[in-house]
Amino acid sequence: MFTELNSILSSSPDSVTPGEFILVSDRQSDASFLIHHFLSFYLRSRCKVVFLGLVQSFRHYSAVSQRLGVSLTQAKEKGQLVFMEGLKESLSVLIPQADNTESQAMNFLRDPPVGLRSLYEFVRSGAVGSGRAEDGAEEWGPPVLLVDDVSVLLSLGVDAGAVLDFSHYCRAAVCSQMKGNMVMLVRCNGEEEEEEDGEEGAEALLKGLTHQCSLNLHVQGLPTGYCKDIHGQVEVCWKRRQGDGPHTQRNLFQYKVHDKGASFFPRGTSSAVL
Amino acid sequence: MCNNIDVIISNMAAPVSGMGEAPAERLPINSTSFQKKTRSKLVSIPGTRPSVQNGQLLVSTGVTSLDYLLGGGLAVGTVLLIEEDRYDSYSRMILKYFLAEGVVCRHELFVATAQDNPDDILQELPAPILDDVAVPKAVEQPRLTGEPQDSLDAMKIAWRYQHLPKVQSALASSSRFGHYYDVSKTMEAEIRQAAKCHRFCLPDHVTPSSTAHRLESYSALLKSLQEVIHREGFDLAAPMSKSRNILRVGLHSLGSALWGDDLCCHDKPRHRHALTTFLYGLRALLRSSLSVAVVTLPSHLIQDRALMGSITRLCDNAIALESFKGSERETNPLYKDYHGLLYVRQVPHLNCLASQLPDHKDLAFKLKRKQFSIERLHLPPDLSETVSRVSRGELASACGPSASGTKNLDF
Incomplete structure (x- = not known):
């Protein structure tokens, strides 16, 4: 959890705004450090967390969370965290074997055009589990869905429309129905101006998700080029649905990722330049 | 703190580098003394060392400067993507370095090709220089920095700049890791055959005729790799029955x-x-096994940049080679010291939040007589006086027709 980001977003683990869909996007840069922030943030705020880790192994998330002061293994044992390790699940589908004991979540790999229904079912059953208070089990807050990299689904052959459907269904279930939150990471690498056919998938996905979300954190490299001390800039964009109309608010910060967190500062005020 | 770690690492690297000389007799002695020093089960694998940043187990790529660029080495369980240069000569060389390092460290190899037989690559592996540890470095150092360095040493520097570190264009870390190779010679057959190597030659496996979403060739490769990992006990989930080894996948x-x-x-x-x-x-x-892969890819043939981006993101490390061969840059005096440019496309984020970013993005590579190395790109010093005079004269005459008379001017 990055405290500086919390103050920028004026959020704290004690009070989670219900029904928020936070989109973390990047372009020719890497925004995955923000996923670790949200993972530790929601675990601290005692929400029930469903994590779809599609790009990295559990050990990776666990090692990073450890540095941020949260233990994923403990959270898993206590039933707070439902973790899906996409890499592990995919192997049994990609290399078919006699003893098939895999879960259904990665079923889309068998036939990508079918869509992500099985994955949605997994999310739903994981999130719904929070309502039931079993004997002795701790009570957890509203469910939160975290997806590390939906764009990898495109690489696996699912088309952008299916991913948008998936996110819409998840939003309806998790954000609207269960009053929880949702965080998705989408990665894009083309130039903004490029309007090529090949770009369609990732670009359409980014646009579609930006339309759906209530808060967008967009990470980019520095427009002035590579710098060792400033890793990039993040654009924070709120969409205010209630209250002051369709007014959107934008803020731009530069950031640097450290070993155990990240610092955010207004443009041009890095300690490296001042 | 940092120094301590360096000392530990150099201690651990010592038995590894000794291995190549007399593998049969020395191995048991070294490995026993080795286990006393370190508690971790993973470190006892020869040819590996833990990363200073995040404790990740690293192996050397065989190219010292590339190791440095990747933050000390290739992390076990990751993929290094090399975007091939146009003629696939330098990317193939890095692949051979990677495999040769595996042979010397007694790792197992897995080589897959579609074009020619895996044995063709294996026969071309560069010969290791298995001298004393210190010798190649001492020889290498003056050659890397070139003659201007000698004159610099004698030069008086203003006191203000004396404490600044000497600019070293060749990338190298303080502690030695991996071996040196002589690319002008090929590895002796005995050394090569001592290593256990699994070969995957596509023509032997499938005739690519499938129209399915997934290609037969890739499925066959994945399946064959998984079989090797399971059979030879590289799986992390497998019980620790025998001593662990690393599988290098090329x-x-x-x-x-x-x-x-x-x-x-x-x-x-x-x-x-x-x-x-x-x-x-x-x-x-790879994530669930003790293996590490180097993949080369002819990216210049792929038109779709978005696709290339998603390919890069699915690999952990990615570098691209751009050779000057056949391009107009070959004759450009700016690049006369180099054979091509090297781009770092991606550095890994593994088990840590902050990735190790390279200091510089302007990198070039060159193939010296015996060695491939990656250096910081810099302008060559213009040493010859005649050249500079001529160019100055040309400059003056290029300034305009009125400047034609400058030759007569005397300052």
Whole structure:
């Protein structure tokens, strides 16, 4: 959890705004450090967390969370965290074997055009589990869905429309129905101006998700080029649905990722330049 | 703190580098003394060391400067993507370095090719220089920095700048890791045959004729790799029955037409997701085993940049080579010291939040008589006086027609 980001977003683990869909996007840069922030943030705020880790192994998330002061293994044992390790699940589908004991979540790999229904079912059953208070089990807050990299689904052959459907269904279930939150990471690498056919998938996905979300954190490299001390800039964009109309608010910060967190500062005020 | 770690690492590297000389007799003695020093079970594998940043187990790529660039070495369980240069000469060389390092460290190899037989690559492995540890470095140092360095040493420097570190264009870390190779010679057959090598030659396995979403060739490769990992006990989940070893996977020219892939031939390939799906599976396999892969890819043939981006993201490390061969840059005096440019496309984020970013992005590589090295790109010093005078004269005359008389001017 990055405290500086919390103050920028004026959020704290004690009070989670219900029904928020936070989109973390990047372009020719890497925004995955923000996923670790949200993972530790929601675990601290005692929400029930469903994590779809599609790009990295559990050990990776666990090692990073450890540095941020949260233990994923403990959270898993206590039933707070439902973790899906996409890499592990995919192997049994990609290399078919006699003893098939895999879960259904990665079923889309068998036939990508079918869509992500099985994955949605997994999310739903994981999130719904929070309502039931079993004997002795701790009570957890509203469910939160975290997806590390939906764009990898495109690489696996699912088309952008299916991913948008998936996110819409998840939003309806998790954000609207269960009053929880949702965080998705989408990665894009083309130039903004490029309007090529090949770009369609990732670009359409980014646009579609930006339309759906209530808060967008967009990470980019520095427009002035590579710098060792400033890793990039993040654009924070709120969409205010209630209250002051369709007014959107934008803020731009530069950031640097450290070993155990990240610092955010207004443009041009890095300690490296001042 | 940092110094301590360096000392530990150099201690651990010592038995490893000694291994090549007399493998049979020395190995048991070294490995026993080795286990006393370190408690971790993973460190006892020869040819590996833990990363200073995040404790990740690293292996050397065989190219010292590339190791430095990747933050000390290749982390076990990751994929290094090399975007081939146009003639695939330098990317193939890095692949050979990687495999040769595996042979010297007694790791097991897995080589997959579609074009020629895996044995062709294995026969071309560079010969290791197995002298004393210190000797190659001492020889190497003056050669890397060149003659201007000698005159610099004698030069008086203003006191203000004296404490500044000496600019070293060649990338190298303080502690030695990996071996040196002589690319002018090939490795002796006995050394080569001592290493256990699994070969995957596509023509032996399938005839690529499938029209399915997933290509037969990639599935066969993934399956064969998984079999090796399971059978030879590289799986992390497998019980610790025997001593652990590292599997080095070298995949040559993935995505080329010979793999049955049409990424390179069409703007809108039919098997658009075949390679990315394969890389996803490869990552899944490697993450759960003691193996590390180097993949070369003819990226200049792939038109679709977005696709290239998603391929890069599915690998952990990615570098691209751009050779000057055949381009007009070959004759450009700016690049006369180098054979090509090297781009770092991606550095890994593994088990840590902050990735180790390179200090500089302007990198070039050159192939010296015996060694491949990566250096910081810098302008060559203009040492010859005649050249500079001529160019100055030319400059003056180029300034304008009125400047034609400058020759007569005397300052």
